[in-house]
Amino acid sequence: MNHRTDILDLRTALDVLRQTPGQLVETDVEVDPEAELSGVYRYVGAGGTVMRPTKVDGPAMVFHNVKGHPDTSVAIGVLASRQRVANLFGVKKEELGHLLCECAKNPIQPIVTHEPAPCQEVVHRATDPEFDLFKLVPAPTNTPVDAGPYITLGMCYATHPDTGCSDVTIHRMCIQSKDELSIFLQPGSRHIGAMAERATELGQPLPISVSIGVDPAIEVTACFEPPTTPLGFNELSIAGALRKRPVELCPCLTVRENAIANAEYVIEGEIVPGSNHVVEDQNSHTGYAMPEFPGYNGKASHECWLLKVKAVTHRKHPIMQTCIGPSEEHVNMAGIPTEASILNLIDKALPGKVLNVYSHRAGGGKYMAILQCRKTVHTDEGKQRQAALLAFSAFPELKHVILVDEDVDIFDTNDVLWAMNTRFQGDRDIITIPGVRCHPLDPSSCPEYTGSIRDVGCSTKTIFDCTVPFELKEKFKRAAFKEVDVKHWLPDFEL
Template identity: 55%
Template sequence: MNSRTDAAKLEPSAIDAAEPVNDLRSALKRLCAVPGQLLETDREVDPHAELAGVYKRIGAGGTVQRPTRLGPAMMFKRIKGYPQSRVLVGLMASRERVGLLLDAEPRRLTQRMAQAVRNPIAPTTVAQGNSPCQEVVHLASDPDFDLRKLIPAPTNTESDAGPFLCLGLVLGSDPDTGHADVTIHRLCVQGRDELSIFFAPGRHIDAFRQEAEQRGQALPVSINMGLDPAIHIGACFEAPTTPFGFDELSIAGGLRGKPVELVDCVSVNQKAISRAEIVIEGEILPNVRVVEDQNTHTGHAMPEFPGYNGPANPSLPVIKVKAVTMRREAIMQTLVGPGEEHTSLAGIPTEASIFNALEAAMPGFVSQVYAHTAGGGKLLAVIQVNKKSAFDDGRARQAAIIALGVYSELKNVILVDADVDPFDTNDVMWAMTTRYQGDVSTMFLPKINGHVLDPSQSPEFNPALPARGVTCKTVFDCTAPFHLRAEFERAKFKEVDPRPFAPELFGGNDE
């Protein structure tokens, strides 16, 4: 086993000196240069439950049942049943690592993403002969073709509906306008050339599918795996930040300062991401549905971001696979569903969306937004405000309402003052303990659309709710009332440079 697990701080100089990232391989090269960010193992692992079970203990974090921890990304170089394959997990399973990969300090990722949304760069198309993702081509028309033997899709738990492509970025286009959209969806391998696809309500590609289905037509799509992390994170923005017709690939372009390269697929009328490790080309069939767990009958789908095993869906659309194209020695990339990687993928775009909206409405009033890992990057946000007058007591609560409007799946908002670190849960809980009274510091907004994967958002849990995915949203105002601010001033300590006293903790003695 080759281990790179020493503790590491990502200094700005390390980021500045790094080579540019434009695909998964250059991202891994950058990680290899920083101790503690990548762990590689030659020990054989079974993709059925064992791989995820290992990473659960190594670095999954998030809402995974304890014991778990934040740790390095991990490359499994020997996969049982797949002698030519490698599997990467946890590439973005820490905010520190995402900062390294996106050329930003971890605490400035919100602002970095917010800037990219404001300065998008549209993707471009390159010739097929110049695309790494098409170095190897497997056509489904070949009698020996079998998706199940070709790609080591992991089964995260023993009760999963089947093997899942957990980081498959689906690219589809509006049948009327041709506008493209990219989204990560739940994709279960159902047969030699079939996948099921789950759409949460309101997803744009599902609207494309429905439009095509009304015409009796299939919707051509590509499923792109093993990508520059800027593409995955940029794809996780949602309306109203990225309205219908907005191409999320342009956010990745804004992050990198150059367009994402696309290429025409070899078997369907669609584009693929040129520098992907693996691309599955196919069509979403009209009027065809399958039971998600038809091959296992477990009753479960897979572990979802709130930390629970979602129920298997009884009726999902089907993707008929036409081809699989790959880079030579392709890397399969996956994640552990409830882990910290989901917080990075969903949460950092959530933060940027909220930050941009609040900056537009209240310039300078909000310093930070953190989509907390306890909510999987979707359900819980901590907002740091800067009160300057008694009027700002009301503005703080208005900021929470704006946040709930900008990101519809957000369930709970915690407001904190400028002296509270929103990224430090202990500090946030301290503010809730000492600056919050439940009967006067709480706002309830009942019966508002939320997220169907939160099991508490159901009429069975709360009979007042009309349907699953509707919830009571809550604002916890943990800020001190402005007129009492003197009573809530924190103890002030002398500012001392600790490096001469503990150089091993702070990277050297600057005296």
């Protein structure tokens, strides 16, 4: 499928949104990054699993007057609408999963450029007596009980000490002091965590760059996970395929690592070996980290790693980019790669039987997937449930799968619930798989909730089969209407 390839940095993306009515709002009114900035955007366009009232599919927003940070701006919600993501990539919103699936199959590796990098126009070294992360990086505090200012959209880039293979992932990072960040590396689930553990075994620090404010292709593809992108697979190569040109990296100035050249900000540093015991809320003592994608305040971890910062570089008049953890922005960044991963695996095993996948916003892009299935012969009966099992394999953090027929719009929740109400019986169409590892941020995934769960993060994975049995398909045909061209009566009408 054809898609646009002209958006190669954050500034171009914002310019495109400015030219599209209703997609970007900007303000020069001063805003406090401590809880106030996120409090404003909660109403404007956060969506997702954010506490209501919130605007779903609202515009992105840029704050040009950030308290304590002159000459900087903060952008939020750039990807907080599936339609906006589709517009930025130049495809229909229903095609996003298929687009990323194709890009994952045809990667274009990043390249290192030694030309002057935009992200290094201004340089602040930690050896400078005035160096202070709190003043240099306008990282918002999402809520009044956050552990501190959080970097939520930092593209963390590091290289495995043994293999030399590099990887990019997004982790929550909290500013702890003038030259220190805590970085939460969920044990056993992220590649940079494995790199930090190996570097610790070798008794050496892990050089790392954190690039903030990059183009949408990089932000979305950085969220791919195993098995689609196993250890050693550089997700920037999928971004390269999406842009139809390699992502350009530049050498860092103070550590032996590369950074994303088109970034607004880059933090250079090292993960200190054996430092995975940092208390996340050591300054605030609130007990909380920040609001996470399920919609609850995440508990402060006592197992974060310490990132010792060596330098901060940035563009002139930099734009900090951030997101609200439970917002629609997380849904799209996590969910669209999930859809691609599910489509990729199912198409290999059951070609043509699943037409599309939607990682629903109610699950934060991670917990719930809706599969649009097609049965053409009697032997297809049961393959829809096999597809659900494959979906669990393609994305281990998935908790619920809803199966619907090809006449159901998976992106319309009312249509999906219609299928559940008219094509589903609880005593025969629910399949449960108890005691499977899922995601520790699900507050119901704990032994206190139910005795069937033996450890935090385990869950009962559930399939809701809302497809019509093949032999009954003729009895479940939807009412058909005459096809007409509405524009004959309403020339400006858009469905």
